[in-house]
Amino acid sequence: MTALPATALPPAVRPAPPGALPIGLARIGLELRLYLRDPGQVVFSFAYPVIMLLIFGSVFGGQTTGPDVRFEDYFLAGIAATGIMLTSFQAVGIAIAEERERGDLVRLQVLGTPPTSYVIGKAGQVVLTTAAQLALLLTVAAVAYDVPLPADAERWATFGWVAVLGILSGTVLGIAVSPFVGSARAASAGITGFSVVLQFFSGVFFVFSELPSWMQQVAAVFPLKWLTQGMRSVFLPDRAAAGEVAGSWEHGTTALVLGAWVIIGVVVCVRTFRWRRGDG
């Protein structure tokens, strides 16, 4: 051990602590590193949609549904929506439970970390991993399964706002559920299980309009159904809208429901998020 440099810094010469933004930006880098070094996250949230696409492509390849819509095209929409949910809601919910258990959150509290910095870190990481995931997914879909990617700017714009609302709602809801899911083990099982059930209900594994109506109604409460439907409006031809339950893409309702979940998530986060359980 060498001589210790650490001497107490007197208050008179101590500058103000850095703002929320520089800490938040540094946290994006940290969150990305932690995400990519966690094999569970890389397989079950990042790579999962591509694996799903490969399986679906092998099973249903060449079949059609509704008005001449190929299964590959139909399911790509659901898989893209699922990917967004996994990299946002599922990844964030599970990661926070682990951080809480490991004591990372107590450290942030001890350091006086602004909660805004924490949210910036999470959101930044989710945006970047989701973007990378969607790029990989669409590339595989286009190259391996000849799924036609949209050619016009309008469809890409739809893709953009649907994805952004999906990422936002997934991230804030992931943070919002974290105080209620218990241990990291329970969080991993509970959140993953919930995600899978929601995929069944939301038309990811089956054609949505062929599901029992009670399932459709339950699914309509949650974001994934709307996310999936929004993605179908991007990847399927316009005539396919006739195959939807409402007979149209319902862009207005989609934006409304996803937006409402963002607001609900933010309110729950602000009211219930604590660095640690119990007595604050």
Next chain:
Amino acid sequence: MTTTQQAPAPGATAAERSPAVRVRGLTKRYGQRTVVDGIDLEVRRGEVFALLGPNGAGKTTTVEILEGLRRRDGGEVLVLGEDPATAGRSWRDRIGVVGQATGAGDALTVRETLDHYAVYHAEAEGTDELIAAVGLTEAAGVRSARLSGGQRRRLEVALSMQGRPELLFLDEPTTGLDPVARRQFWTVLERLRAGGTTILLTTHYLDEAAHLADRVGVIDAGRLVDVAPPEEMGGELRARSTVRWREGDGFRTVVTTEPSAVLRDLLAARPLAELPDLTVTRPGLEEVYLQLVGAVPASGTATDADGGTR
């Protein structure tokens, strides 16, 4: 460890001359159970203060209230002149914390961890200096998950001193460390103290308190039962010496606060005889501590107790 007190710099403000920690009548309850029961405590600037007590005595709860991590149910608390319950980020940057439950992303290496958390401080100590200071140079590229218990504690200490705090809280920092690691740890703390850092640590190791602390506070069942420099701990209890010698088949013992007088009388009564196995002992720190926390009954005040053949 030097015994000179850190004198406040000339021109220091009233706040800088005030004690680092000032606590009056602190209470904390969990449901019906009172875990901190009216503690008064003062930690001076520049000193090392050890809170010593058995598990469950209320040490961690007290320290967590001082760190601003827990709410209190009653009493006044000032830490570096501010109430931890309402103090802001600038105050947090002036304190350092080594808790029992703080973690830092297992998948990051020691160097990555320190580089990252440097961003949170107004002014951060260099990563290389910190790594060298806590003796983690060889483990700098190792991920936290693969560090030994002692290395992990040292990383915690490096993180706690990264922002050059005026006051450092260490909650049972050496629990679970082997003797060599503990000694290394003590050296780090001694150097920090020499750099003007006030240190409040909790421990249930007596030798640690005796070695490191300028003053020791003994806490038991949520009450502070004694505060004194380690060599004076126990006051009255400590002053009682035991005079013991062999007489016939057994031992005779006399517990007294005036061993010299007892010895004078004893020897005067037997001017020519040898007193076999004559000893005069004062209670050690451990004995005093165990009496203070009620683990063993205090030795009697009788001046002529027959100790029998113990």
